Amino acid sequence: MTNHHQPTRGEPRVALATCSALPGLDPDDRLVLAPLAARGVVAEAAIWDDPAVDWSGYDLVVLRSPWDYALRRDEFVAWTQTVPRLVNPADVVRWNTDKRYLAELSAAGVPTVPTVWVEPGQTWTPPADSGEYVVKPAVSAGSQDTGRYDLADPEHRELAVAHVRRLTAAGRVAMVQPYLRAVDTAGETALLFLAGPDGLAFSHAIRKGPMLTGPDRGVAELYKEERIDRRTALPEQLAVAQRALAAVPGGADRLLYARVDLIPGPDGAPVLVELELTEPSLFIGYAAAAADRLAAAITTHLAHRS
Structure with a gap:
């Protein structure tokens, strides 16, 4: 080396x-x-x-x-x-790296998962309905410090409150989102974009299976194993991805890569879960020539900086 x-x-x-x-x-x-x-x-x-x-x-x-x-x-x-x-x-x-960017994208008209933000020093009271919710920190990588809670279960309600309290007591912003049940059947779709001569271009898509099975117990993990399959991107998914990328501050043309994570919402239309621009897995092993496209993207950026 x-x-x-x-x-x-x-x-x-x-x-x-x-x-x-x-x-x-x-x-x-x-x-x-x-x-x-x-x-x-x-x-x-x-x-x-x-x-x-x-x-x-x-x-x-x-x-x-x-x-x-x-x-x-x-x-x-x-x-x-x-x-x-x-x-x-x-x-x-x-x-x-702060998922409060989702609020900015939502304000820009990108369909996103509805999110309640709980700042340090604030308290959170679970909603009265008995749906499932996800609690996670606004700053995280992978599925660290993330849990799924069924608010019909009294124990889960207590654990969800404790999870939010644990995050905010540590000075972290907590985010609470409804659990999109379509992830259990349709899965999560990740659309991968790589730089080309004319800016970011769609490269490939994968499907991620559901990962959250229950409450977070406060056990730190760097990352969790995922079930990954190849997937063909749908026009409506690509349209949401392009809307999200168009809202990136400074423009998406500066990016080497982008990953747009989508799940069907209650009406079946894709909604943005995350826009990964910092350290996303690119899943280049799941698409023919994707490794070569990433290498080409890197050489494109090298040429721009020479």
């Missing part, structure tokens, strides 16, 4: 930023290494909070799996602002 301090003459150098728990990258991300090498690009994993890494020695730094940032978001955002040639850009990271 190339030394972090010594540039390789004549060859573009790209860092794929990860975390200490995944020093060799997520297996899906490793699929891009060979296509990059075939393009004459030297790519290597680099841990985002490793003080030994000289980020200025890279021609491009690509955020990939820094999945331990959630409890250190301020530190992570500050770090992104010191990294030259970072994608996605630091201002996008600041905006996208």
